[in-house]
Amino acid sequence: MKLIFRYMGKYKGAIFLAIFIKLIGTMSELTLPYILEYMIDTVVPSKNLGQVILWGLLMFAASVFCRQFNVMANKKAIYNAHKVSYDVRGDLFKKTANLSGDKFDEFSLPSLISRMTSDSYNVQSAVQQLQSLCVRAPMMLFGGVVMTLFMDFHLAMILIIMLPFLIGIVLIVSSKGIPMYTKVQQKLDTVVRIMRENITGIRVVKALSKTDYEKRRFSDANIEMARSDVKAGTVMAIPGPFMQMCLNIGLTLVVIYGAKRVDDGLIQPGVILAFLTYFNMITMGVMGLNRIFMSLSKASASADRIDSVLSADDEWVQEKEDYADSSDFISFDNVSFSYGKESKTKGAFAGGKREKAIDGISFSLKKGESLGIIGPTGCGKTTIINLLMRFYDVDEGVIRINGRKVSSFDKDELRQLFGVVFQNDMVFKDSLYNNIDFGRGISREEIESAVKDSLAYDYISELEKGLEYQADIKGANLSGGQKQRLLVARALAGRPQILILDDSSSALDYKTDAAMRRAIRENHKESTLILIAQRVSSVMGMDKIMVMDNGRCIGFGSHNELMESCSVYRETYEMQTT
Template sequence: MELILRYMKKYSARIAQSMGIKLLGAVTELMIPYILEHLIDEVVPLGQLGQAVLWGGLMILTALATRQLNIAANRIAVDNAHNVSYDIRQDLFTRTANLSGAQFDRFGLPSLISRMTSDSYNVQSCVQSLQTMCIRMPILLLGGIGVTMAMDPVLSGILCVIVPVLIVVILAVSRYGIPLYRKVQEKLDDVVRIMREDITGIRVVKALSKTEYEKGRFGAANDAMTRADIKASVIMAIPGPLMQMCLNIGLTLVVWIGAARVNNGQIKPGVILAFLTYFNMVMQGVMGINRIFMMISKASASANRIGQVLAAPIDQKVLPPEEAKKPAGDEFIRFEHVTFSYHDGAEGSVEESRREQCLYDISFALKKGESLGIIGPTGCGKTTIINLLMRFYDVEKGGVFVDGRDVRSYEKDELRRKFGVVFQNDMVFYNTLRENIRFGRALNDADLMRAVEDAVAAEYVDSLEEGLDYQADIKGGNLSGGQKQRLLISRALAGHPEILVLDDSSSALDYKTDAALRKAIFERYQDSTTIMIAQRVSSIQNMTHILVLESGRCIGYGTHQELLESCPAYREIYQAQMGALA
């Protein structure tokens, strides 16, 4: 709850306004039964129509005032709740976008999505309830008890016995409910993960006729979440039937004891009618407090999950020059004896997670304008080199240097502005081709078209009636694989980067288009230092340097011709591919 209250503080004036109006509404609501009692017991026996109309009109006006005050308070409360949840989502998105690769892996994408959506919605609902129910319900409870004690202490004794018991039950159940709702949200993470996997890979699922299998997998996760939700809801619903039973017993006792007291002349009939209404109000207040604790329990669990992300430490700090390592040479890009491990585990300390060694003692150097091709089997660490170069992760041993500086000494934006990148399975956004290429940068149409031509994409762009204004679907669903890759390469080239990284970005291109692309890069981007990860030897054989990886180790480094002579693994790949082509 500390996180929720911290975000509510910004809107304290508006929240106070909402709660003040709600307070007035609750007070006027308490006046209605009292006016009714006065009307029945004092005004009606006088037989004066004018007085009856006056007090009846006052009761109607009080009811209307209560309605309007509640509507006004609810509108302000809704607005405040939306503002608080908006701020939380903005901060959560910003912090998520700045998580390091290791932190992102520990939280997991499905968990981050559910924290951004369902958890933030739970907090929003709680903030709204705190402004409305947390004022109205206690006022109805305490005010109702106070008024009834003034009317008849004997009948109010019934409330004084029932209410404390119910409140103790509510507090005990709510304390048990918070961990249960936290488990519900964790099970929701699993549902989101499987749903995201299946929607993303729906073509594979259908192609392999695994729809029923995935339906069963999703059903198992959905069942687990449902069971956890039912358990939490059942536990938190325990006070409900108990309160209903107490309400019925209390009303029966009020009528029975009240009727006896009327017959004895100790109270008037109007007191019973007013008391029944107040009794309902008091029990409504108790049940409202139960709902408040349910909402707080759910929101507390969600707020704790959101707080874990917001409180995640910045584990990739910018090193001052005196603490940063110095490169052994003056090359533009240097890897010096780099060793790195991914840590595969849930949220928690690195020591508790399984260490997956990925790179061992990797060293290479590139001068400005040179090029490096990286080749090797799947899982050998090719993409990891790019992750370390762009500082998505930090090395365990050794050093990574760009332009004579340790990458850890750069501000992240300063470092990454040097790059133009196409990753494996890169993202095409739901926008025009123009905006997908521009991507928020100050680039004119001439820059965009030059990049399109260099990426060998001009022909298919020109074939579209809308040209660069053609609307791409989510993830480029209306583009072919080759069209998406050329669009992404256009995005990388458009800013004329200092470092151009192409991570298996030509796998969907035919050999002719791939050759034309490489020719354009070599001729028009000679001042860019290029790193290309590829599965085809033909894509990298003209690179200045070629790095051959196997199981995270460098088993070959040199030019194409040098590796044919010195690296059996590279020679085997070349012969297999070129022989297939022959």
């Protein structure tokens, strides 16, 4: 809840105004039964028509007044709640975008999505209720009790005796509800993950006739979440019937005891009617408190989940500048790395050895040189790129760019050095031009030049709107080869010092792949190129080639050198070319 109050503090003026308006509206509503009692017991018996009309108009005015103030307060509460949730989502998005690779893996994408959506909505609902229901419900409850005390102390004591029991059970049940709702949100993470996997891989699911299997998998996760939600909702619903029963018993006692006091001439009949109205208000107040505690239990669990992301340590620690005298532009010196928080903290898997994604990698590149990295799936090729761009920090060894440790760079300073195409990179629902520019303000001439160098011009020029052609989500209206050439154009457009192409030509035919690599070599000589590929033909023209297997470098040199010294490279070449 600290997170909720922290964000509400930014709008405390507007929130206090909404609370004040709600307070005035509720107070005017509390006067209605009192006015009614006075009219029945005093004004009507006087048979003064003018007084009856006057007090009737006063009661009507009070009704309109409380209605308008309550509506106004609710509107302001909704507006303030939306502003708070807007800030929460904005900060959560910024934090998520800057999470280190380890932290992102720790939270997981589905969980971050549910925190951004479901959890932030729960916070929004709580902020709204804190401004409206949290004012109205206690005022109805305690204000009603106070008003009844002024009217008849003996009848009011019936209500006062019940209040500690009602409030006690609400507090006890609410303390049980918060951890339950935390589990509900965790189950929701699983549902989101399965849903995302199925939406992303829907073609694979259909192609392998696994629709029914995935339906069952989703259904199982959905049922688990529903069970947790029902369990939490059932526990949180316990106070409702109990409070209603107590209030009904109290109402019965008020009618019976009140009738006796009227019969004894101690109170007027209008007091009984006013008491019944106040009793109804008190009932609404108690039920409102129950709703508040249910909402705040959800919001508290959600706020804790959001705060765990917002308060996560910034793992980008910029070290002091550290230079080494070297003519190399990029260098890896005995670099090792393993994924997973658990492996790093506990340091061991089965057998007592820590599994490393890469182990003891060393190589260097001059400015403008090209490096091809080849090896089987899972051998650590992409990990090298992740470490070079500092998505993760190395466990051992040193990585330098232009003689300077990557850990001494400012984040933006480092990332601006790169133009990169990752595996399964993203095409956004936007024009092809905006997909290439990506908000960098690159000139149209540079974009058109990049389009030609990536050979994307071949198909873009044939489109009716050219670069203004609108791509669908994930480039669904583009072929695999068209998307890859578009992504290469995006990487080239910024004229990067380091160009990284991670399996970016897998959907291209050999002729187009070769032509694109030739255009890049000729027109981007100033860029140091790192190309990851599965095909020997894609890397054999690179200045240097690194052959990887099981996280280790098993061969390094030019194509001719590797044909002589690396049997794995030679066998791969022969297998792919014969």
